[in-house]
Amino acid sequence: MPINGLPRAAAPAPPSHPTEAHGIRMPRRPASLTVEVRRTAAREDPAVPPTFPFSAIVGQDEMRRALLIAAVDPSVGGVLVFGDRGTGKSTAIRGLAALLPPMAAVAGCPYACDPGEPAGLCPHCSGRSGARKAQAIPVPVVDLPLGATEDRVVGALDLERALTRGEKAFEPGLLARANRGFLYIDEVNLLDDHLVDLLLDVAASGVNTVEREGLSIRHPARFVLVGSGNPEEGELRPQLLDRFGLAVEVTTPTDLPTRIDVVRRRDAYERDPAGFCAAYAKADRSIRKTLAAARARLPALTVPDATLEAAARLCLALGTDGLRGELTLMRTARALAAYEGAETVSLDHLARIAPSALRHRLRRNPLDESGSTARVARAVEDVLAR
Amino acid sequence: MSTAWTLALRAARLAAADPHGCGGVVVRAGAGPVRDLWLDHLRGHLAAGRRLLRMPPGIADDRLLGGLDLAATLSAGRPITQAGLLAEADGGFFVVPMAERLTPGLAARLASALDTSLIRVARDGLAASVPARIGLILLDEGIGDEERVPDALADRLAFHLDLTGIRWRETDPVSAAPVPGGSPSDRPSTTAVADLCNAADRLGIASLRAPLLALRVARRVALCDGEAALSEEHVHEAARLVLAPRATRLPPEADDRAEAPSAAPPQDSPEGSSPETEDTMASGVESVVEAARAAIPAGLLAQLTAAACRVPAAKAGKAGAPVSATRGGRPAGTRPGHPREGRLALIETLRAAAPWQRLRAQAGPGGPGIRVQASDFRITRFRQRRETTTIFAVDASGSAALERLAEAKGAIELLLAEAYIRRDKVALVSFRGSGAEILLPPTRALARARRGLGALPGGGGTPLASGLDAAADLARSVGRGGGSAVVVVLTDGRANVARSGAPGRAQAGADALHAARLIRAADIRTILIDTAARPQDPARRLAEAMGARYLPLPYADATVLSSAIRSAR
Numbered sequence: 001m002p003i004n005g006l007p008r009a010a011a012p013a014p015p016s017h018p019t020e021a022h023g024i025r026m027p028r029r030p031a032s033l034t035v036e037v038r039r040t041a042a043r044e045d046p047a048v049p050p051t052f053p054f055s056a057i058v059g060q061d062e063m064r065r066a067l068l069i070a071a072v073d074p075s076v077g078g079v080l081v082f083g084d085r086g087t088g089k090s091t092a093i094r095g096l097a098a099l100l101p102p103m104a105a106v107a108g109c110p111y112a113c114d115p116g117e118p119a120g121l122c123p124h125c126s127g128r129s130g131a132r133k134a135q136a137i138p139v140p141v142v143d144l145p146l147g148a149t150e151d152r153v154v155g156a157l158d159l160e161r162a163l164t165r166g167e168k169a170f171e172p173g174l175l176a177r178a179n180r181g182f183l184y185i186d187e188v189n190l191l192d193d194h195l196v197d198l199l200l201d202v203a204a205s206g207v208n209t210v211e212r213e214g215l216s217i218r219h220p221a222r223f224v225l226v227g228s229g230n231p232e233e234g235e236l237r238p239q240l241l242d243r244f245g246l247a248v249e250v251t252t253p254t255d256l257p258t259r260i261d262v263v264r265r266r267d268a269y270e271r272d273p274a275g276f277c278a279a280y281a282k283a284d285r286s287i288r289k290t291l292a293a294a295r296a297r298l299p300a301l302t303v304p305d306a307t308l309e310a311a312a313r314l315c316l317a318l319g320t321d322g323l324r325g326e327l328t329l330m331r332t333a334r335a336l337a338a339y340e341g342a343e344t345v346s347l348d349h350l351a352r353i354a355p356s357a358l359r360h361r362l363r364r365n366p367l368d369e370s371g372s373t374a375r376v377a378r379a380v381e382d383v384l385a386r
Numbered sequence: 387m388s389t390a391w392t393l394a395l396r397a398a399r400l401a402a403a404d405p406h407g408c409g410g411v412v413v414r415a416g417a418g419p420v421r422d423l424w425l426d427h428l429r430g431h432l433a434a435g436r437r438l439l440r441m442p443p444g445i446a447d448d449r450l451l452g453g454l455d456l457a458a459t460l461s462a463g464r465p466i467t468q469a470g471l472l473a474e475a476d477g478g479f480f481v482v483p484m485a486e487r488l489t490p491g492l493a494a495r496l497a498s499a500l501d502t503s504l505i506r507v508a509r510d511g512l513a514a515s516v517p518a519r520i521g522l523i524l525l526d527e528g529i530g531d532e533e534r535v536p537d538a539l540a541d542r543l544a545f546h547l548d549l550t551g552i553r554w555r556e557t558d559p560v561s562a563a564p565v566p567g568g569s570p571s572d573r574p575s576t577t578a579v580a581d582l583c584n585a586a587d588r589l590g591i592a593s594l595r596a597p598l599l600a601l602r603v604a605r606r607v608a609l610c611d612g613e614a615a616l617s618e619e620h621v622h623e624a625a626r627l628v629l630a631p632r633a634t635r636l637p638p639e640a641d642d643r644a645e646a647p648s649a650a651p652p653q654d655s656p657e658g659s660s661p662e663t664e665d666t667m668a669s670g671v672e673s674v675v676e677a678a679r680a681a682i683p684a685g686l687l688a689q690l691t692a693a694a695c696r697v698p699a700a701k702a703g704k705a706g707a708p709v710s711a712t713r714g715g716r717p718a719g720t721r722p723g724h725p726r727e728g729r730l731a732l733i734e735t736l737r738a739a740a741p742w743q744r745l746r747a748q749a750g751p752g753g754p755g756i757r758v759q760a761s762d763f764r765i766t767r768f769r770q771r772r773e774t775t776t777i778f779a780v781d782a783s784g785s786a787a788l789e790r791l792a793e794a795k796g797a798i799e800l801l802l803a804e805a806y807i808r809r810d811k812v813a814l815v816s817f818r819g820s821g822a823e824i825l826l827p828p829t830r831a832l833a834r835a836r837r838g839l840g841a842l843p844g845g846g847g848t849p850l851a852s853g854l855d856a857a858a859d860l861a862r863s864v865g866r867g868g869g870s871a872v873v874v875v876l877t878d879g880r881a882n883v884a885r886s887g888a889p890g891r892a893q894a895g896a897d898a899l900h901a902a903r904l905i906r907a908a909d910i911r912t913i914l915i916d917t918a919a920r921p922q923d924p925a926r927r928l929a930e931a932m933g934a935r936y937l938p939l940p941y942a943d944a945t946v947l948s949s950a951i952r953s954a955r
Contacts, residue, residue, distance in 0.1 A: 192721070259587065
């Protein structure tokens with residue numbers, strides 16, 4: 001049966017078209033080839049010890065706040081964590097995964113679609129008629145390993161099935177698994193350029209388009225990018241920098257009691273992971289509860305005009321490019337207010353979140369010796385003088 | 387046997403008992419019998435079933451992490467994957483030769499294996515996580531301070547050994563027996579944690595991994611000695627082995643110790659349930675610091691003192707910033723693409739086509755041979771080093787000529803020789819009297835450069851602003867040509883001729899500062915060498931204004947001057 005020799009359709013068909021439902025377009029669809037999408041659940045990680053509890057992380061308030069904000073409102077657009085070695089960047093992000101409340105997803109859908117929403121782009125759900133069964137699944141947190149190749153990131157034809165059974169099946173990649181969840185890139189500054197371009201494109205559109213090996217598939221891929229890295233090992237391209245909603249800098253704690261505390265907890269965790277996690281289970285549960293409440297409160301929370309105006313003035317004073325800064329500032333301040341259970345989004349919320357939301361959007365001014373964090377702090381003081 | 391060798395053997399014993407837990411060992415030594423002997427000791431200590439696996443230099447991802455096995459896939463007609471070397475080393479040690487030359491990407495892959503105990507593979511249609519509980523042996527053959535194992539990796543390994551000073555007759559033959567493994571005692575040890583953290587702080591160790599690794603090693607020591615509880619001795623040994631080699635400063639001397647405990651902030655954090663009183667804690671810390679201090683060899687003490695006043699080496703201008711290129715340079719992996727965008731990578735293209743052969747043969751008519759389609763094409767990515775041009779801006783005015791012009795000339799000659807070896811270009815700008823002139827445009831011609839330098843006349847006023855402007859112009863033109871420039875300014879910073887050529891200190895100083903700020907604004911990497919007999923404020927201010935590394939050189943001879951510039955690069 002011809003697989004690769006097929007002519008491709010010239011233009012992409014609208015996704016709602018019933019005969020194109022699976023997104024694989026073949027002008028002469030051979031009868032023996034079934035088109036199907038498979039989930040790679042069988043190849044999950046082997047048993048690993050429980051992750052270090054999020055609530056047991058000492059200090060690093062800014063990083064923890066940023067991650068929680070992204071969890072409350074995924075539309076803030078990702079978190080970038082830059083800092084020294086051994087400051088718990090990876091620990092915090094893996095800890096957040098264990099913390100997130102489970103979400104409802106269409107049973108069997110490899111893209112974990114929301115049953116409450118129209119099927120939209122999903123090649124799996126849009127083909128099925130009638131009610132879709134929902135199941136609770138943990139929010140996906142997908143690691144993008146170093147050295148990953150493009151075919152595993154975007155998805156590709158399932159080779160084994162194609163060869164052994166002659167079936168043309170799409171094997172979803174990491175982007176599919178990250179839909180509605182988090183995509184975590186450790187050492188983001190070491191990623192290959194062509195993978196960065198690809199990720200940028202998908203992150204911007206929320207849709208992953210696969211055009212390879214005779215496949216032509218579009219599927220939803222809306223995820224929160226979480227990147228971590230060490231700036232000493234390479235600069236990040238400004239286009240990628242701008243894509244992250246929040247940027248935080250972490251440093252090794254310098255005061256002795258905190259340092260002792262960190263080592264002591266880490267040591268306790270390593271000697272008895274299960275017992276240590278149990279000791280912090282209650283604190284983790286309380287954060288999870290707060291998160292759920294914040295998500296419920298978020299849609300009703302309005303941003304007062306005074307806060308909006310202050311956000312605009314702040315961005316003007318700092319000369320950030322475009323409207324992305326103001327939007328992120330507004331959204332993150334609202335998410336922070338929701339997390340803290342506040343009635344309204346106040347100037348205080350704005351002032352506290354401004355450094356994380358704006359520091360990576362500033363034009364570099366070579367004549368200004370102070371770093372961007374100090375410049376944001378100065379602008380906050382000037383603009384939000386209360 | 388020397389103490390260094392005893393310590394190295396002890397480290398081998400402890401590391402072999404728990405390769406993954408301790409992270410591994412950085413071994414700084416040239417290739418030779420001493421290093422081989424130490425590795426034999428390590429191998430002897432390893433329990434059965436664990437092994438030392440050596441990484442071939444220049445390994446590709448498909449062999450390191452795992453991927454498609456080209457030969458097997460072609461013969462079987464279906465994709466066959468192979469495990470990577472890291473996964474094969476599971477439970478034992480992964481030996482990295484020439485670790486000082488590791489690329490950041492490779493170092494990050496190794497670090498991630500250490501952190502997660504797993505190899506996550508997402509390559510060539512293979513998606514899997516395989517256990518890789520490895521320890522690393524980084525064989526560091528670097529010479530001098532510049533060549534070092536990547537910090538990110540060294541930080542994760544408990545033991546840092548230096549075998550360079552050990553002679554063959556100080557060693558002893560292998561008599562090692564496997565060290566029993568087992569899990570260390572579970573007894574909580576609040577004082578040990580506090581003492582080790584405190585000691586690390588005194589020794590100027592910033593990373594938090596160091597005390598954590600020291601704690602693990604202390605437990606391992608207790609286990610090796612057959613004791614269940616952690617005693618002071620064990621903590622001391624851990625401090626000697628783990629903390630001492632990482633020290634960046636000397637612990638304060640005896641007179642400072644009296645106030646040290648009170649300077650430590652009170653233990654009032656929620657987890658700080660330390661039952662010990664201030665006194666006992668302080669004495670515990672002191673003994674740990676002493677133990678570590680005793681393990682720091684005398685030579686290292688002098689080195690540390692020197693390091694304290696040395697500025698950390700900047701990476702600027704070392705060999706030119708690498709840029710991606712499609713045609714020239716060193717190959718750096720492949721990517722999908724059409725041969726018209728770059729050079730075809732034949733093997734990778736075959737690898738991509740291999741799994742499809744049976745299907746394609748069924749699909750349609752065609753002759754014998756491998757069927758390759760457009761989607762299989764892989765092209766090679768290249769990286770190219772940018773050419774570095776070192777621009778010397780030399781103050782040849784009367785005041786400078788009087789003081790150090792001859793020495794500066796000597797240093798530049800040494801640098802010229804180095805630049806020649808690295809195929810870098812050099813340029814020479816001199817300023818004296820009423821203006822600046824480019825004595826030597828960027829060139830590789832060593833003899834010509836030397837001639838220009840020898841003929842460099844001295845005397846007259848100091849038109850610093852004009853000199854800086856000329857150097858900056860030259861640097862910008864180098865940048866436009868695709869190279870990267872480093873400006874080395876040799877001056878005493880005392881300007882007395884303004885841009886206009888008119889004399890007058892005030893205006894000349896203001897002009898010089900303005901020129902310096904322009905250099906900073908243009909983001910030109912600069913190094914300022916203060917040639918005044920006594921380091922003075924004007925030069926320092928100038929260096930700050932242009933964002934330059936500042937190197938005062940009181941009474942330095944040409945060799946010292948040259949090595950200072952080298953360390954700055």
